[in-house]
Amino acid sequence: MPRMATITITNGRVIDPLNNIDEVTDVVIHDGKIKKIGKKSSPVNTDGAQIIDAGGCLVTPGLIDVHVHFREPGQEEKETIATGSAAAVAGGFTSVCCMPNTNPALDDDGRIDFVYQQAARANLANVFPVGAATKGRDGKELSEMGLMTQAGAVGFSDDGCAVANASVMNKVLAQTGMLGKVFMQHCEDPELGGGAMNAGPTATRLGLSGWPRVAEDLIIQRDILLSKYQGFKAKWHAQHMTTAGGVELIREARKLSNNITGEASPHHLLLTDEDCGNYNTNYKMNPPLRSKDDINAIIEGIVDGTITILATDHAPHTSEEKELEFAAAPYGIIGLECALPLYAKALIESDAIDWPKMIAMMTINSAQLVGLQNKGHLTPGADGDITIIDPKHDWTIDAxxxxxxxxxxxxxxxxxxxxxxxxxxxxxxxxxRDPNRITGDHNTPTEPQDLLKQLQH
Structure with a gap:
């Protein structure tokens, strides 16, 4: 097997939250691993070595998104593991965790293995499957979580819907606790949720069915009580949080156990239900957009450490589906390729938090949630996953x-x-994206479309 090229990244502001590094220095990657961090680094092996000038940029552990939908198997017209991996790389993400609400669901070890096989064929981002907690995601019978764990499932979820039955949820927590895996809950009481948008004046004016905040809060409260009943032995994670009430519930629970965590998504930090006012289905989400007060509460939760993860909930659909009337169109939006600047707009430009904290929420916190020990940091010997960010580059999002x-x-x-x-x-x-920054042998794509051409070959 040929030796991998050595990459030396110079002149960048290196941010590694796990190791409390925030300084202008160099990073060396050798044979696919972090070799060393320090000034005046030199390549370990000059044969085929590359040098990347990261002057004016941030050099961070590879970004990790613990919540994406790649649709394969069964809905490849929307996205595949390969095209989703290309989107991840274009957005600066080196690792992603794909949700199990495919068709069929990722509810056995063979389908977990399938995800890894498809990701290996694409050879772009690392793709880690999250297994379905119940068979077929129907909330009735537990799936074979042990076999899926052995196959490489990094967590469990019935995302797209909650595990609604309290008895089943109690068993899920017991099983994930024994396996040492996180359960990721889509917090929505099915008896109250499922509306076209947030319940409120805008929904009334538009004549659309409303989805009240309490549908989210009830599941969060119930699962916290179940977790407490079991001694907080399992890691429980609230996906795509949207309500002020939910933030407060998580805040109080984290006083009892750090095994309770939550995440925020770009759209729930920047958009409100009023954006649905012209019936544009690109504003139809699950859970829905809420109010400015809810956004403020989520940001406050990020600032005080209640919410520890940033995740996109990347959810592609076909144009034909999204062109349906608002009530009939599917929920969800894409997020991977524009998430970073949107997080920056909501959190950095508003002076809510600084770059090191935001990077922690997109790297080490995410890695620790799903047990990726060699990712999310730049410790020598860790996987050579790195994202280089130009924090001052102005651009226009073009989907x-x-x-x-x-x-x-x-x-x-x-x-x-x-x-x-x-x-x-x-x-x-x-x-x-800037080939002028690299010296040495390379044949590196410079545009997102080049990634797709690479896949076709």
């Missing part, structure tokens, strides 16, 4: 140029600041 299949993006044409200019996965530079 039509995205590498993924989906175009259902409410942020199309937004002016944003901050761009991942390089994505390095396992010591291989998968994308480098």
């Amino acid at each position: 039509n140029t995205f590498a993924g299949k989906g175009r259902n993006c409410p942020f199309h044409s937004w002016q944003v600041t901050g761009l991942p200019i390089a994505t390095i996965v396992g010591g291989h530079t998968k994308l480098l």
Whole structure:
């Protein structure tokens, strides 16, 4: 097997939250692993070595998204593991966790293995499958979580819907606790949820069915009580949080156990239910957009450490589906390729948090949630996954140029600041938007569309 090229990244501001590093220095990757961090680093082996000048940029552990939908198997017209991986790389993400609400669901070890096989064929981002907690995601009978864990499932969820039955949920927590895996809950009481948008004046004015905040809060409260009943032995995670009440419930629970965690998504930090006012289905989400007060509460939860993860909930759909009337159109938007500048707009530009904290929420916190021990940090010996970010690069979001299949993006044409200019996965530079920054042998894609051409070959 040929030796992998050595990559030396110079002149960048290296941010590694796990190791409390925030300084302008160099990083060396050798044979796919982090070799060393320090000034005046030199390549370990000059044969085929690459040098990337990261002057003016942030050099961070590879970004990790614990919540994406790649639709394969069964809905490949929306996205595949390969095109989703291309979208991840284009957005600066080196690792993603794909949800099990495929058709058929990822509810046995063979389907977990299938995800790994497809990701290996694509050879772009690391893709880690999250297994379905119940068979067929029907909330009635537990799936074979042990076999799926052995096959490489990094967590469990019935995402797309909650595990609604309290008895079943109690068993899920017991099983995930024994396996040492996280359960990721889609917090929605099915008897109250499922409306076209947030319940409130805008829904009334538009004549659309409302989805009250309490539908989310009830499941969060119930699961916290079940977790407490079991001594908080299992890791429980609230996906795509949207309500002020939910934030407060998580805040109080974390005083008892750090095994209770939550995540926020770009759209729930920047958009409100009033954006649905012209019936644009790109604003139809699950859970729905809420109010400005809810956004403020989520940001406050990020600031005080109640919410520890940022995740996109990347959910591609075909244009034909999204062109249906609002009530009939599917929920969800794409997020991977524009998430970084949107997080920056909501959190950095508003002075809510700084870059090191935001990077922690997109790297080490995510890695620890799903047990990726060699990812999310730059400790020597860790996997050579790195994202290089130009924090001052101004650009216009154009969904039509995205590498993924989906175009259902409410942020199309937004002016944003901050761009991942390089994505390095396992010591291989998968994308480098500015080829003038690299010296040495390379054949690196410079545009998202180039990633798709690479897949076709």
